[in-house]
Amino acid sequence: MMYLKLAWRNMWRSRRRTLITISSIFFAVIFAILMRVAVVGLFDKLIADTVSLTSGYIQVHHSGYWENRSVDSTFEQNPKLVNILDHEKDVTAWAPRLESFGLASSGDRTKGIMVVGVDPEKENSVSNLAQKIISGKYLAENDKGIILAEGLASYLKLKINDTVVLIGQGYQGNMASGKYPVIGIAKLGIPEMNKGMAWLSMAAARDLLSTGARYTSISILINDQGKLDELKQNLILQTKGDGYEVMTWKEMIPELDQLFQAKMAQNVIMSGVLYLVIAFGIFGTILMMLNERLHEFGILIAIGMKKGLLAGVVVIELVLMSVVGIILGAVCIYPVVLYYHIRPIKLTGDMGKSTELYNIEPVIQMSTNISNFIIQGYVVLMIAIVLSLYAIFKIHKIKVIEAINS
Amino acid sequence: MSNIIESHNLSKVYNPDTIPVNAVSGVDLKVEEGEFTALVGPSGSGKTTLLNLIGGLDYPTGGNVKIGGIDITEMSENKLIDFRLKNIGFVFQAYNLIPVLTASENVEFVMLLQKTSKNEREKRAIELLTEVGLKDKLNKRPSELSGGQQQRVAVARALASKPRFILADEPTANLDSKSTENLLEIMAKLNIEDKMTFIFSTHDQRVIDKARRVVTLVDGKIVSDVKQ
Incomplete structure (x- = not known):
């Protein structure tokens, strides 16, 4: 519990930096969820309408x-x-x-x-x-x-x-x-x-x-x-x-499934760009954290904290930061998604016409399926965990005296 | 009294392949339990390096260090961390408390590493902080404490793990005279009443005056070893 407390408080030591990192995760999660629920919703409706009638x-x-x-x-x-x-x-x-x-x-x-x-x-x-x-x-x-x-x-x-x-x-x-x-x-x-x-x-x-x-x-x-x-x-x-x-x-109707898979692949590429932004944000935080706290890490190791445990606390910090961003993003965007599920967006003008060309009803009814939220959260969490491997690596390379003297 | 620390022909050379610097050179030192020893000498004489080697924070390039008869220079890094946790208390010049934890939590932290139960941790943290005169500062974070108070918390933290001895690297260097006096009193009291062994490096004459043994280093070598 104390390690968790330590991680949580450490997270807020550089309040501004943490808020920037959380914000980048927050907005990326929001956009990633919106992109996904729109595509999934569009196709859920298309598939449901098509298959139910045919x-x-x-x-x-x-x-x-x-x-x-x-x-x-x-x-x-x-x-x-x-x-x-x-x-x-x-x-x-x-x-x-x-x-x-x-x-x-x-x-x-x-x-x-x-x-x-x-x-x-x-x-x-x-x-x-x-x-x-x-x-x-x-x-x-x-x-x-x-x-x-x-x-x-x-x-x-x-x-x-x-x-x-x-x-x-x-x-x-x-x-x-x-x-x-x-x-x-x-x-x-x-x-x-x-x-x-x-x-x-x-x-x-x-x-x-x-x-x-x-x-x-x-x-x-x-x-x-x-x-x-x-x-x-x-x-x-x-x-x-x-x-x-x-x-x-x-x-x-394999062509319908193929169209869905193609759209989802497009979606993955777009989400990938967002994830890249998140990854750089988190990595920047890791680099700054490791630099700023190298001396402290040296002291902690000196007084008897094993490097594995220290790395664990740092990973908890990063995970906590990501989880806060993910939860805030998901909670804030859910009412919007729900609203556009109940009141779907009707595509008009050129966009509506181009959608009809694909034989798709020009209506975006966002999907409220919770798995869309979980998937985004899971991906961001995985990014944080994978990036924290770098922190683990660096902590294991710390030389106590050099760190204390830094 | 038995020897708690023994070093034999202890050496540390920095940059051995470029411009070698002999920070510690062939030091033989024995410290008995209950000693209150000051390592003195000019800047660059090797005091801190010697403390680091004795404390297992650094590996020597020659010789060895035995703590309680155990050669720590042969230990792996992980074993050494564990050994330090169980046997050695550290007090650093710049206090080096964990800034996000309160005084009490800082003291508890070392016990947490030792997997001491929560109740025992809390009880001992209060006892130790009371002993160093900070009973009313239990829930203060380091930033809310003066330098002297922070150093007293550091002493309490060093004592928390029930170490065999405490190494203090210039513990009064950042303190004013009143805080220095206060800290020295606490250390002397712990030494006399609890038989806690202290080895500290210092430049401060007031600290040297309080020490019962003064080891003087010059250019990494012991040039005098006086009991007073």
């Missing part, structure tokens, strides 16, 4: 379906699979889907779209589709109407109660065609999806595609992304021999 975090489908995504690769409703999903603790929600590509037509306009047959209640638990409705209403079970994405409705010049014609290929070569009244329009954040998606009730989709009681996939929402692979393996084990294929969103 693949799900994990998808169970007929073996080989994802390669050609043909309505012929469907599977029948299976009570065993339902039972597995209902009892798997890491599954937050799941929804069956019957998906097919087709043409939507109205007047003289036609567009290729993805039409999705859904169980309205289950779908909403996975994709929150009902909350995305901006006019009209959400689907009810066995509804005969259709929900169009806002961009698609706008392109086809359709409003509520107008009729859209769908044409495509049904199950085993059947012709799929039908007329559907527009009952709802949903606004999706991701530009490409907002221009090309439509939803029918499962009954209406089965009618359109002539599949009978079959699905193309079951999309699964999970509560912990860290358990993605573990859950996948679990499901593979439990459905072995049933003809299913279980895939994660990273396997189904």
Whole structure:
């Protein structure tokens, strides 16, 4: 305890220098956290929006379906699979889907779209589709109407109660065609999806595609992304021999994961520059501390303090200094992050347009995931500890008499 | 009385490969328990170097030093630090207290290094500071104490580890006459009442007058050794 007290008081001996060092850590931690939570938040939202409406975090489908995504690769409703999903603790929600590509037509306009047959209640638990409705209403079970994405409705010049014609290929070569009244329009954040998606009730989709009681996939929402692979393996084990294929969103939409990884790599480089600033700040403090206190170190060794113990106290000082900077930085920036999580920043003008070019919703919703704060703190702490190796090295090289006479 | 310190043909040469300086040259010295010995001599005579060698702060280039019959010149640096902690108390010219600790904590610190329990540390720190007349300054930091008071804390710190002897390098050099008198009284009292062995280097005639043995060094050699 006394060593800790000694380290703490020593830390405040050069109050101004300590405050400068702590400030540099404080601001660097703030900027590093802000950069990270913005990127992670942007992609968390992008991934959540994309996968919840398309693949799900994990998808169970007929073996080989994802390669050609043909309505012929469907599977029948299976009570065993339902039972597995209902009892798997890491599954937050799941929804069956019957998906097919087709043409939507109205007047003289036609567009290729993805039409999705859904169980309205289950779908909403996975994709929150009902909350995305901006006019009209959400689907009810066995509804005969259709929900169009806002961009698609706008392109086809359709409003509520107008009729859209769908044409495509049904199950085993059947012709799929039908007329559907527009009952709802949903606004999706991701530009490409907002221009090309439509939803029918499962009954209406089965009618359109002539599949009978079959699905193309079951999309699964999970509560912990860290358990993605573990859950996948679990499901593979439990459905072995049933003809299913279980895939994660990273396997189904690798370009999204790659984009995320590329952005994170950029982020690491930017953070690296900040860390370099911190490293120089801490190293400067170490150099000055060693010079200023060499005489004192000599006295301490003379009266019987082992060099290892002395080095330990110095390391504690540096760690304390870093911890103070880290905690202050994290605590001060958290309310800001929380604010921009609740009220995301809408990117406008050129920045908004350039974001949309990447098919990303121009909204930065900062991530409040505590791991982003911990990672930054951990990195800064590691920098301090690694740099303190220099102090340890120098203390072990001290010659008592030279130090006392310095 | 048995010899607590023995040096045999002790030498220290600085810059042996360039311009050699014989700081201590062939010194044979025996100090018995309970002595109150002053090392005197002009500047550059080797007093401080001899104290450093006796205190295990520096290694000799020739000869050896035995403390209680143990040759400390053969010890590794780490063992020597441990040996100093258990056997030798130091009082430096410039007090050299830890500035961020209070008087009491400075005294306790040495006991902490010895892994003494908290209760015992606190009790002994109070006893020692009372003994050097600083009972009312326990919680003062060095910057709040006068030079004389700081040096008395340094003496208390040197005594805290229950050493076999205390080495003091010009302990009164920075003190005014009143503080010097005060410090000498305390050291003499500790020597007489507690049989604590003191060896100190000094230029100060008042200190020399108090010493019971005066060893005079010139050019690193003992030129006289007088008991008074």
